[in-house]
Amino acid sequence: MRALVFAVYLFLYTPIALVVLFSFNSGRNASELVGFSTQWYGRALSNPFLMEALQTSLIIAFTSAGLAAVFGTMAAIGLERVGPRVRAIFDGLFAAAIVVPGVVIGIATLVALAELFSFVNPMLASVWPGTNVPKLSLGYGSIIAAHGLFSMALVTMIVKARIASLGRDIVEASGDLYASPLTTFREIVLPQIRPSIVAGFLLAFTFSFDDFIIAFFVAGSKTTLPIYVFASIRRGVTPEINAVATMVLVASLVLIVIARILMREKKIAS
Amino acid sequence: MGSAARDDIEFRSVTKAYGAVTAVRNISLNVPKGAFLALLGPSGCGKTTCLRMIGGFEQPTSGEVLIAGSGMNGVPPYRRPVNMVFQHYALFPHFNVEQNVAYGLRQMRPRIPAQEIKRRVGEALEMVRLGGFANRRIHEMSGGQQQRVALARALVNRPSVLLLDEPLAALDKKLRSAMQIELQTLQRELGITFVLVTHDQEEALSMADLVCVMSGGAIKQLGAPQDVYDRPADLFVADFVGKTNHIQATLEADGRTLRLPDGSALDVGAERNIGAGETTLAIRPEAIRLTPGGEPRGEGFAGTVTHRIFLGSSVEYSVSVPALGDFLVTADRSTDEGQLVEPGQSVRLGFDPAAAHLFPASHAAQPEGNTHGQQT
Numbered sequence: 017m018r019a020l021v022f023a024v025y026l027f028l029y030t031p032i033a034l035v036v037l038f039s040f041n042s043g044r045n046a047s048e049l050v051g052f053s054t055q056w057y058g059r060a061l062s063n064p065f066l067m068e069a070l071q072t073s074l075i076i077a078f079t080s081a082g083l084a085a086v087f088g089t090m091a092a093i094g095l096e097r098v099g100p101r102v103r104a105i106f107d108g109l110f111a112a113a114i115v116v117p118g119v120v121i122g123i124a125t126l127v128a129l130a131e132l133f134s135f136v137n138p139m140l141a142s143v144w145p146g147t148n149v150p151k152l153s154l155g156y157g158s159i160i161a162a163h164g165l166f167s168m169a170l171v172t173m174i175v176k177a178r179i180a181s182l183g184r185d186i187v188e189a190s191g192d193l194y195a196s197p198l199t200t201f202r203e204i205v206l207p208q209i210r211p212s213i214v215a216g217f218l219l220a221f222t223f224s225f226d227d228f229i230i231a232f233f234v235a236g237s238k239t240t241l242p243i244y245v246f247a248s249i250r251r252g253v254t255p256e257i258n259a260v261a262t263m264v265l266v267a268s269l270v271l272i273v274i275a276r277i278l279m280r281e282k283k284i285a286s
Numbered sequence: 287m288g289s290a291a292r293d294d295i296e297f298r299s300v301t302k303a304y305g306a307v308t309a310v311r312n313i314s315l316n317v318p319k320g321a322f323l324a325l326l327g328p329s330g331c332g333k334t335t336c337l338r339m340i341g342g343f344e345q346p347t348s349g350e351v352l353i354a355g356s357g358m359n360g361v362p363p364y365r366r367p368v369n370m371v372f373q374h375y376a377l378f379p380h381f382n383v384e385q386n387v388a389y390g391l392r393q394m395r396p397r398i399p400a401q402e403i404k405r406r407v408g409e410a411l412e413m414v415r416l417g418g419f420a421n422r423r424i425h426e427m428s429g430g431q432q433q434r435v436a437l438a439r440a441l442v443n444r445p446s447v448l449l450l451d452e453p454l455a456a457l458d459k460k461l462r463s464a465m466q467i468e469l470q471t472l473q474r475e476l477g478i479t480f481v482l483v484t485h486d487q488e489e490a491l492s493m494a495d496l497v498c499v500m501s502g503g504a505i506k507q508l509g510a511p512q513d514v515y516d517r518p519a520d521l522f523v524a525d526f527v528g529k530t531n532h533i534q535a536t537l538e539a540d541g542r543t544l545r546l547p548d549g550s551a552l553d554v555g556a557e558r559n560i561g562a563g564e565t566t567l568a569i570r571p572e573a574i575r576l577t578p579g580g581e582p583r584g585e586g587f588a589g590t591v592t593h594r595i596f597l598g599s600s601v602e603y604s605v606s607v608p609a610l611g612d613f614l615v616t617a618d619r620s621t622d623e624g625q626l627v628e629p630g631q632s633v634r635l636g637f638d639p640a641a642a643h644l645f646p647a648s649h650a651a652q653p654e655g656n657t658h659g660q661q662t
């Protein structure tokens with residue numbers, strides 16, 4: 017049994033370990049280790065195409081995670097006030113949204129956006145006063161929308177769990193002490209759910225930053241970091257790509273660990 | 287409407303249903319300004335629900351709650367001149383003690399100067415004997431200390447009505463008595479109307495000047511503590527407020543002769559207009575005289591002491607009387623000449639029939655089907 021578990025972990029982590037290992041290889045050939053070097057990191061960071069992809073990914077991850085945090089929190093709060101029936105339905109929908117495969121989300125979003133564009137663009141053209149008619153198309157907006165929608169479900173689930181553990185007592189006590197609902201939210205609810213919102217934001221950020229599948233469908237001409245990596249791999253795995261993968265890995269791990277700590281800390285405190 | 291100006295709280299045919307459960311049924315109630323009302327009743331009888339409707343956390347399903355003469359239907363809690371001490375404290379965990387107590391004052395408009403808030407919070411904490419605890423975190427306080435923070439947090443606002451949901455339940459006996467006196471004094475001094483929820487009848491009788499006994503969502507009796515204790519409206523109230531002995535008997539047509547289960551007759555002194563037939567006689571433990579020695583033909587009932595509980599200033603005896611069942615008798619130490627009766631000893635029990643209450647037997651079956659054990 018132990019040997020089996022060991023084997024599973026070996027299969028899981030050996031490839032990752034190899035990527036990290038070869039990112040420090042001074043040789044160009046991915047089949048033999050020559051010596052230690054950080055030159056590929058330098059190469060990666062000075063590659064303008066790579067840097068542009070990184071910037072695109074960061075913009076998308078920040079924006080989509082930000083939108084998800086705001087709207088996900090609002091949804092979580094709203095769901096506290098509806099009846100048990102409605103809540104059960106929405107809980108189910110949010111949980112389903114999280115387990116739907118990325119391919120399906122990608123295709124569905126693409127189809128929906130294409131339909132929307134073919135409907136809106138002619139209308140825009142007909143009402144636009146000038147000649148320089150704007151045209152909706154795939155790009156930043158579509159990736160942010162797709163990522164944001166998915167992450168919103170994630171944030172809602174996390175924040176909702178925290179709100180549920182708050183209890184209605186302290187909210188009522190605040191109202192009893194003359195605080196309006198808005199003040200109650202700002203002074204009592206928000207300070208206590210803030211860590212879970214931040215945790216949700218970090219997970220959403222990580223998800224968006226790492227996502228290849230959904231982005232690939234709706235990216236249009238934009239190149240995110242995972243798409244860039246995918247494209248360059250078709251020209252062969254270079255040590256430079258290993259360095260990029262290692263950096264993404266470390267950044268993601270750090271964010272996820274922080275999110276985990278934030279989510280756990282609150283459970284003890286209450 | 288004439289009484290509205292003098293009444294701080296009024297319930298007009300208030301009913302509250304949670305789905306299929308009717309927590310409060312058709313209650314009408316007037317609480318005069320400055321009164322100390324205790325809502326007393328067994329668990330689940332609707333006490334908290336009544337309080338929450340005054341506080342504005344629940345809306346009546348039908349009927350209306352009025353505060354100081356104005357209807358409160360649809361008025362949110364933060365616009366009501368009442369404060370509540372919650373059953374489970376509901377303190378803000380991310381604030382320290384001082385911040386908790388200051389919260390209500392900070393919300394008031396026009397704004398109260400910070401210095402003034404600090405001073406009043408300090409006073410309130412002194413009042414509940416937590417003077418040195420201002421900077422403590424809530425989770426560093428014991429249950430009783432948290433309860434006192436909750437009390438200070440409500441009192442500091444000087445509301446015209448203070449709602450207390452079992453505020454002293456977590457305190458030890460000594461601190462509880464001290465806080466009871468403290469609360470009573472405060473209530474008199476500040477002239478605040480208090481509504482206290484409790485299932486501790488001693489607390490209700492000792493603190494309140496108006497006791498409302500509830501059962502199954504309805505009011506069973508509303509009156510001064512002595513009235514409720516001395517003249518219970520029905521068997522439920524007699525049982526719940528204080529201890530009571532029951533004798534099942536039959537009232538004869540003359541309205542004053544009771545036929546007891548052992549075949550003997552008992553003259554209850556004056557005619558009781560409750561109708562002849564099945565009757566329950568209720569008599570308080572302290573109204574029964576216990577005399578040692580069991581001559582078979584003396585006055586009262588002959589019995590045997592089965593159990594003795596020494597309470598310090600008084601002694602409680604369980605006495606088994608053939609054909610009538612077990613009796614609880616409380617003997618005052620100041621009048622028993624220092625003589626304790628030993629278990630196993632034969633005794634005689636006697637009581638003044640005028641002190642006995644008679645209830646028609648149908649009273650025993652409560653229409654709401656609540657479950658109070660009928661001790662005999």
Ligand SMILES: Nc1ncnc2c1ncn2[C@@H]1O[C@H](COP(=O)(O)OP(=O)(O)OP(=O)(O)O)[C@@H](O)[C@H]1O
Nearest residue numbers: 304307308309328329330331332333334335336485
């Ligand atoms: N939110 C709710 N939803 C459904 N039923 C409720 C709700 N709140 C109270 N009840 C029911 O209403 C009845 C009265 O409850 P309430 O809390 O008023 O009792 P209580 O007299 O305060 O009891 P306790 O002494 O145990 O605090 C109970 O049967 C309870 O189960």
Ligand SMILES: [Mg+2]
Nearest residue numbers: 333334373451
């Ligand atoms: Mg209660």
